[in-house]
Amino acid sequence: MVTVLAAFAVLALVVPALTPWLGRRVFLIAALAPAAAAVLTVAQTPAALGPGIRERSTWVPQLDLAIGLRVDALSWVLALVVTVVGTLVLVYCAAYFEEREVGLGRFAGVLTAFAGSMYGLVIADDVIVLFVLWEATTVFSYLLIGHDAVKRASRAAAMQALVVTTAGGLAMLAGLVLLSVRAGTTSLSAIVDAAPTLVSAGGALVPVSVVLVLLGALTKSAIVPFHFWLPAAMAAPTPVSAYLHAAAMVKAGIYLVARLAPGFALVDGWRGTVTALGVCGMLIGGYRALRQTDLKLLLAYGTVAQLGFLVLAVGWGEPAVALGGIALLVAHATFKSTLFLVVGAIDHAAGTRDLGRLSGLGRRMPWLVVVTVLALASMAGLPPTIGFVAKEAVLTGFVESLHAGPDTGWAWVALVGVTIGSLLTVAYSLRFLWGAFARKPGVADTEPHALHGLGAVPSVLGVLGVVLGLATPLVAKGVEPAANAASIGFAPVPHLALWHGLEPALGLSAVTLLGGTALFLLRRPVEALQHRLAGAPSAAGTYRRVMRGLDRGATGLTAALQRGSLPYYLTVILSVFVAGALVNLVVGGPWAFSVRFADSWGQVPVVVVMSIGAIAVTSAKTRFAAAVLVGVTGYGMSVLFVLHGAVDLALTQLVVETVTLIAF
Template sequence: MLFLLAAHAAVAASLPWWQRRLGRTVWVVAALVPLAAVVWAGTRAARVLDGGDYRESLSWAPSLGLTVDLRLDALSLLMLWIVAGVGALVLLYCRYYVERDTGRLAAVLLAFAGAMTGLVLADNVFVLYVFWELTTVASFVLIAGRGDDREERRAARQALLVTTAGGLVMLLGLILLGRAAGTYRISGILADPPQGGAVSAAVVLVLIGAFAKSAQMPLHGWLPAAMVAPTPVSAYLHAAAMVKAGVYLIARLAPALAETAPWRPMVLAVGLTTMVAAAWRALRATDLKLLLAYGTISELGLLVALLGAGTRTAALAGAVMLLAHAAFKAALFLSVGILDRQTGTRDVRELSGAGRRMPVLFAASALAAASMAGIPPLVGYLGKEAYFETFLHGGSHLAGHGWLTAVLVAGSALTVAYAARFVQGAFGGRPGGPVARAERPEAG
């Protein structure tokens, strides 16, 4: 695990040098590192899925008792596959999409992938916090771009301020948890959860930080603003990786802390409110990336509610949705990038007939949107079946589970509506305007 982190850092630092010699092939070099992480995780999957784990530790400051503790278990295995798998695909996609500043962008994207890898493998609250903030810094650099555009700089500052402030609040909560438990190892805290008033205060602080990172309402504004970033950045950071950090932290702590007040009321209220309100806002968006951004916020709200509920059935449903969301949302963002590149617009009021003009892109996008809407037999359908099973039949012990189910139904109906709006707005009608003049995308 330490080798994987070192490989991300070393290759990221060398990519500008490689770019001067390889040109756009540098993206293939960058993609090899997360691909190696996927393969490495696959070789250890059998033991992890049987209930085992892998641990590594490196003394950082022995006199202060500070160590870099890493641990691979079932949850971190799933997250590593998402982070590394989607990361490799996005890096390969950039070979087609990115035309300037290649070496710098490749280096920062790979460094971000390394920071996310460290975050999901961390077994120490301080190590987790370091990687948490490294993802924030990388996100700031990627959103700001070259710093030439005022809107990009403004969006980058907003993302930096919200997520950094949330991270500091979260750190205070994690320290309180560690002091109450007598250990700063995350696995130690979960094995023997602490009790008391300080733990309740810690729960509130940790959840605020997680809500800020996962763009939960009312801390969501930075995510739609960040859509000014290049499409590959949006696909990776804001659909598959960075925003999942808050969801991951909630999933990691929920089995031990869900019964601690006010954990469960907070995650259910904030998550389900975000799910419905953001889905409604997605229906009004005319920019395809903005529509997907609000759809992402909505689905993150669902994930927060499922993975934070603290029950086994909810956790299983959340794991399925976590994987499904990373797959279909990354695919949709990358499809929008191709559409924008070929037509010069993402506005549904200007697009017409792209489905006839670009049938392969239309088929791939429609398949991803169908998964997002929960159409059988796709993975999104399995996730929806799982979470309805959770609250209809497995949630009788949750206060107000009938209302929770009603909110889930409303949110799911809105998801189907904005998925249909995406497909119709992007690909429906007869070719005209920018679409009629657009060239079909090439395979290579």
């Protein structure tokens, strides 16, 4: 695994140099790294689904830091998602970009490096290594989102994503360090195993640490209220959206929540937090998706909704719900990356993503319609797709949680929220299909250009969603162990199946399909209502106001402190020093004082001379006189050192004072 990670690094450095000769075909070379990682992950299947695989390489021996890697069932699933989708997206890039694209080699190198960082993140078993790779994905995503640096929107979106995810990452680092110190190890698996002991020890340290780690996961996965950076990141090229914002980077937070859930799902506040934020994400994302006219933004807000669904499912901790959550993670990677790549193909062929300008495209691109329908069916939860299997498993798990467990109230909130969120998902899925391909009255039919191979990769991913659904018994062999690794383990993980018979979950699915269809048919009054409510406060607006406030505060503080006056600077420094010392004296008490007049009578004349010199400095008329008088206090200190027997200090003080006086 270390060798594969090194291959990612080497290719990331090599592909920019090859771009002048190979052009956009360089993406095919870059795809070799994730393809090799995918082959390795498949080869590891028997061991990963069994006892697991561990590798450990010394990193910083003086600090006992090592590159600890681990592939178990959960990281195996994530590694497959990251590497397979990464390979296909890089192949897609070879058809998507023009030969004259500015910065093509840099983009290929950064995307390769991102894929390697993401692969390393999901197999990392050391929290320090995990954090380093976590922040590497943040930096690489910043570069990918801001690829078109000429556009102000790209630069602003990249900076917004960087600020939000970095802030969360720093909070996560603090939480991981606190947990590591408390557990006595930096091994992530050992920390999770020791969680019951840590929690039972009591105190506020563990809950606070868990909240800090959750904060990092929530910002990374664009969970409400940190969701606003994801729609803005749609300024990035479409392959970036398909990979980072559907299958890879946003899954990092989901993965971390799933990894920690077995140990901390029963910590006070955990389920309430993931339930409230997950349901809010589903509802806000679904609501906002229904008002978008840009197909890519529609998918972005749909992604916000699906990520809320995911964090709720994998963070609940119960085996039945975790089973659906892991299956949904796989399903989301297939259908959402398919749809983003379809939007890229439409944009290239028609020159627009605006559903108000697209008309009659379905008749001219029938195969792309079929691929889109397959992906939308999985997103909406229609049989026999993997999306249907996942949604049914989650609904069944929450229905069972209503009758058992300590969090029945939150289970009701989750079940109702998932049902309403799924209804909205059906509605915006139909809106996407209608907006992209339907003929609209009063709009001229769109005349598309040839796809030039852009339909191949979406076709593979779209069909994969159906194949995985039909092959549910085979998929279950990998998903069920992963769900076991992401659940508390008080009960066995149920069996994943395409059909469980006539159960309450199937009835709820029928309600979501009928309700979502009705909501789509009533889209005009719904759009009118949303238009009237458009002035409501938003998270993006709050972010902009906070950043403006920080800018103004920094400008004001700088203007107040940086005046160009040396006496003012010295006054500020001395004041802060004195204030800090006084605060420490007050807080550090109680104090016991013992006062002596002098250690010896020889100190008295020296102190008198030093005091006279110090007082005289304040009334000196010339700088030369002031410098000499300051020297008096320094030489007096040398005499005091001698009286105490510190001859070495006295000699040092004499040298310093003499050199300083000569310099003056």
